[in-house]
Amino acid sequence: MTALPLMSMRLRVAQDIFVVRQLGREVARAVGLESQDQTRMATALSEVGRVLLAAGRDTDVAFTLEPHGVPTLQVSLAHPAPGEAVRLAEQLQQVGRLVDTMEVDDDGGTGTVVRMARRLPPGAPGLTPGRMEEIRAGLARHVPGSPLDELAVQNQQLIAALDEVRAQRDDLARLNAELEETNRGVMALYHQLSEELEETNRGVVALYAELDEKSVQLRAASEAKSRFLANVSHELRAPVTAIIGLGRLLTDSASDELTDEQSRQVELIRTSASDLLTLVNGLLDLAKAEAGRIEPNWSDVDLKAMFGQLRGTLRPLATRPGVEFVVEEPTVTTMRSDEVLLAQVLRNLLTNAIKFTESGSVRLSAHPVGDDVEFVVADTGTGIPPELHERIFEEFYQVPGSRPVSGKGTGLGLPYARRLAGVLGGGLRVDSTPGEGSTFTLRLPVAS
Numbered sequence: 001m002t003a004l005p006l007m008s009m010r011l012r013v014a015q016d017i018f019v020v021r022q023l024g025r026e027v028a029r030a031v032g033l034e035s036q037d038q039t040r041m042a043t044a045l046s047e048v049g050r051v052l053l054a055a056g057r058d059t060d061v062a063f064t065l066e067p068h069g070v071p072t073l074q075v076s077l078a079h080p081a082p083g084e085a086v087r088l089a090e091q092l093q094q095v096g097r098l099v100d101t102m103e104v105d106d107d108g109g110t111g112t113v114v115r116m117a118r119r120l121p122p123g124a125p126g127l128t129p130g131r132m133e134e135i136r137a138g139l140a141r142h143v144p145g146s147p148l149d150e151l152a153v154q155n156q157q158l159i160a161a162l163d164e165v166r167a168q169r170d171d172l173a174r175l176n177a178e179l180e181e182t183n184r185g186v187m188a189l190y191h192q193l194s195e196e197l198e199e200t201n202r203g204v205v206a207l208y209a210e211l212d213e214k215s216v217q218l219r220a221a222s223e224a225k226s227r228f229l230a231n232v233s234h235e236l237r238a239p240v241t242a243i244i245g246l247g248r249l250l251t252d253s254a255s256d257e258l259t260d261e262q263s264r265q266v267e268l269i270r271t272s273a274s275d276l277l278t279l280v281n282g283l284l285d286l287a288k289a290e291a292g293r294i295e296p297n298w299s300d301v302d303l304k305a306m307f308g309q310l311r312g313t314l315r316p317l318a319t320r321p322g323v324e325f326v327v328e329e330p331t332v333t334t335m336r337s338d339e340v341l342l343a344q345v346l347r348n349l350l351t352n353a354i355k356f357t358e359s360g361s362v363r364l365s366a367h368p369v370g371d372d373v374e375f376v377v378a379d380t381g382t383g384i385p386p387e388l389h390e391r392i393f394e395e396f397y398q399v400p401g402s403r404p405v406s407g408k409g410t411g412l413g414l415p416y417a418r419r420l421a422g423v424l425g426g427g428l429r430v431d432s433t434p435g436e437g438s439t440f441t442l443r444l445p446v447a448s
């Protein structure tokens with residue numbers, strides 16, 4: 001189905017412009033265009049008609065309906081003067097805005113055609129053949145009014161348009177009032193939030209002040225504890241050493257012979273006293289480290305020699321046949337550090353590894369990492385559950401249920417080792433999986 005003809009007429013004289021205007025509105029109404037679109041179509045038609053008539057010849061106007069796709073009302077105005085297309089297109093530029101599309105073409109050299117189209121709204125009645133007949137019949141009955149009638153209609157349309165503009169202005173005023181109201185609400189909310197934020201900030205500042213005060217108190221308490229530990233352990237050291245000495249004297253071959261029971265009890269006193277001495281020494285060391293009273297004695301440390309010494313002194317402890325004790329050659333040979341403190345940390349870690357390894361290996365190695373050296377003590381012992389990896393660095397903490405394969409412990413070795421690592425400018429960390437083993441890594445700068 002192609003475009004369906006609806007109506008046609010010829011413009012000859014100026015009065016026909018009123019006729020085509022009325023007809024345009026009628027056709028637009030009949031096919032279902034809304035009131036404003038009817039006026040647009042009528043105005044566009046009368047304007048094009050006026051321009052074409054001014055060019056001097058009769059113009060044929062044809063209304064058609066294009067039912068394909070989006071149904072569209074099309075109007076063509078054919079003027080017999082050729083070569084006018086460009087000039088007319090310029091003149092009609094403004095009018096083109098009243099319709100959806102407007103084209104001005106040379107009609108194959110015989111004249112000029114202006115084509116306009118306006119889409120029908122989605123709610124327009126369906127364009128069945130019956131409906132088309134009805135529209136045609138309606139239009140045929142249409143009797144054109146006089147120019148005065150047309151003026152009256154135009155006036156009514158103007159009044160309707162003015163009413164609409166006023167209604168829109170009222171709407172706009174109402175919207176503006178609402179917007180202002182909303183803005184006031186938002187501002188009030190904003191002020192309230194700002195006040196709440198300020199209040200909260202004041203609270204946070206007060207909390208921080210309290211926190212600062214508490215941390216000063218905490219530091220003072222910790223210093224007092226260290227002082228107390230240092231004093232008590234210092235005071236304990238002399239009598240405990242005396243007990244050990246006396247015990248040795250009592251069991252000496254030069255002393256009077258003791259009964260078996262007496263020897264056993266003296267031996268018990270001696271071992272208890274030496275355990276106590278170990279604890280007291282550990283406490284004293286830790287207290288000193290915590291009080292910041294350990295001053296490293298910096299020097300160029302020969303790691304090869306130190307590893308040799310560790311190998312020699314610790315081998316006697318690693319006597320279990322199923323455990324391989326390996327001190328690898330360090331790949332860094334010298335570094336700036338405190339020889340005694342460094343050896344002490346490594347000895348603590350190695351003793352622990354030996355204590356908690358039933359079979360497999362205990363291995364010490366050292367290699368460079370950037371500007372640092374990493375000392376790694378790795379064992380295949382009992383391992384430590386991940387949630388306790390930090391707790392074992394707390395004083396007196398021992399993994400519940402973990403029992404050294406050999407030797408005893410005080411729970412002070414690791415906290416002390418970590419303190420010393422800090423004093424030497426580095427850190428100590430652990431990686432461990434229960435049942436697989438532990439790896440303690442001491443990281444220190446090569447140059448102090």
Ligand code: ADP
Pocket residue numbers: 352353354356379381382383384392397398399400402408409410411412413414415438
């Ligand atoms: P301790 O004198 O008890 O060895 P430490 O502070 O040196 O004290 O160690 C604390 C605890 O950490 C130990 O009691 C042990 O439970 C655990 N631990 C330390 N080193 C190892 C290791 N190499 N393998 C398994 N557990 C370890």
